[in-house]
Amino acid sequence: MPKSKIRPIRSYVLRQGRLTKNQAEGIRAFSSLYTIPFGNSVLNWDAIFNSKGKKIIEIGFGMGHTTAIIAETLSNSNFIAIDVYSPGVGNLLNKIKDKNLKNLKIIQHDAVEVLEEMTLDESLDALHIFFPDPWHKKRHNKRRLIQEPFLELISRKLKKQGYIHIATDWEDYANWIIEIFKKNEIYQAKNIDFSKKPSYRPKTKYENRGVNLGHQVWDMVFIKS
Numbered sequence: 001m002p003k004s005k006i007r008p009i010r011s012y013v014l015r016q017g018r019l020t021k022n023q024a025e026g027i028r029a030f031s032s033l034y035t036i037p038f039g040n041s042v043l044n045w046d047a048i049f050n051s052k053g054k055k056i057i058e059i060g061f062g063m064g065h066t067t068a069i070i071a072e073t074l075s076n077s078n079f080i081a082i083d084v085y086s087p088g089v090g091n092l093l094n095k096i097k098d099k100n101l102k103n104l105k106i107i108q109h110d111a112v113e114v115l116e117e118m119t120l121d122e123s124l125d126a127l128h129i130f131f132p133d134p135w136h137k138k139r140h141n142k143r144r145l146i147q148e149p150f151l152e153l154i155s156r157k158l159k160k161q162g163y164i165h166i167a168t169d170w171e172d173y174a175n176w177i178i179e180i181f182k183k184n185e186i187y188q189a190k191n192i193d194f195s196k197k198p199s200y201r202p203k204t205k206y207e208n209r210g211v212n213l214g215h216q217v218w219d220m221v222f223i224k225s
Contacts, residue, residue, distance in 0.1 A: 023090025030093040036080065038109035043118050045078055048105060053078045054125040059111040059145070060132055062206070064092025069202045070128070071104040077125070079104045082111040112150070121156045127164045131206055134170035146177050151184055158224045163190065165198065165221045169210040174218035181222050190221040 019027070036048065045055050054077040061067040061081045071079045081104065083089060089108050096104055107114055135143045146166065154164060164187075168174050174194065181187050197203075197219045207217055 019087055019090055022094060023087050026090040026093040026097070027086065030097050034093055034096045034104070035089075035106045035108060038107060038114065038118070040117055042120050043080070043123075045080075045123075048080075049078045049103060051078070051102070053103065055123060056080075056126040056128060057082060057111070057115075057119070057124060058128040058130070059083075060129060061088060061092060062131075062204070063088045064095055066130060066202055066204050067092060068095040068099055068101065068104070070200055071101050072099055073200050075103060077103065080107060081105070082107045082109065082114055084108055084110065112153070115153055115157055119157050122159050124154075124157050125159060125162050127154055127158065127162075129164070130167045130201070131169065131204065132166070132173075134168060134173040136170060136172065141176070144173065144176065146173075146180060148180055148183070151180055155184065155186060155224065160224060163221055163223050165201070165219065167197075167201065167207075167217060167219045169207060169215040169217045171216065171218075174220065177220055181220075186225050187222040188225055190223050194218040194220050 036043070046052055054074075056074075056077050056079050058067055058070075058079060058081045061083050062085070064081070067079070067081045071077075081092065083106075086108070089106055092106060095101075096106075107118075129145070132145050133143075135141055158164065166177055168177070178194075181189070195216065195218065197217070198221065201219065203211075211217065
């Protein structure tokens with residue numbers, strides 16, 4: 001049976017952002033050290049990191065503050081963070097250098113294509129997606145990243161007992177995500193209390209802004225059985 005193609009769904013929204021001098025310098029100085037070019041060859045995690053550890057992909061890291069903290073906290077795991085936003089890439093490159101993080105690399109590309117083209121089936125221990133665009137207008141819901149075809153894709157890429165952790169402060173999107181996972185029998189919710197944040201995830205600036213506006217945050221962790 002041919003694999004379903006889901007490329008019309010993107011993991012990002014194209015945004016134009018002006019690079020600061022520091023971000024531009026980070027890209028110039030550290031891209032060759034800490035980025036992986038997109039290509040058709042599969043990721044060899046052990047060679048990339050020169051160490052064995054859990055293999056975790058993060059989709060959409062924004063400015064990279066949370067990503068760097070999690071990589072520092074979970075130092076025995078290896079992380080590949082994926083985003084297309086150049087200011088965020090430059091910012092995270094500087095953080096990797098400043099914190100001397102040996103367990104974090106970046107791919108600046110669409111994450112869906114990275115999963116399809118560069119990621120072996122049943123190779124990932126976890127996938128992190130924090131505060132994806134909720135596309136809150138009903139007519140735009142079809143643009144949401146978390147859709148059944150995307151779930152089928154990550155189901156192939158995760159190992160058994162691997163997990164996907166999604167955080168959002170948009171209630172409609174949280175309910176949407178929960179319902180999609182309910183339809184897929186190979187996933188079980190790790191905790192029915194989705195308001196409980198795993199200890200490794202720090203609060204983001206975006207999250208604090210939402211909380212101050214009265215938004216609830218959902219941390220949804222699903223385990224592949």
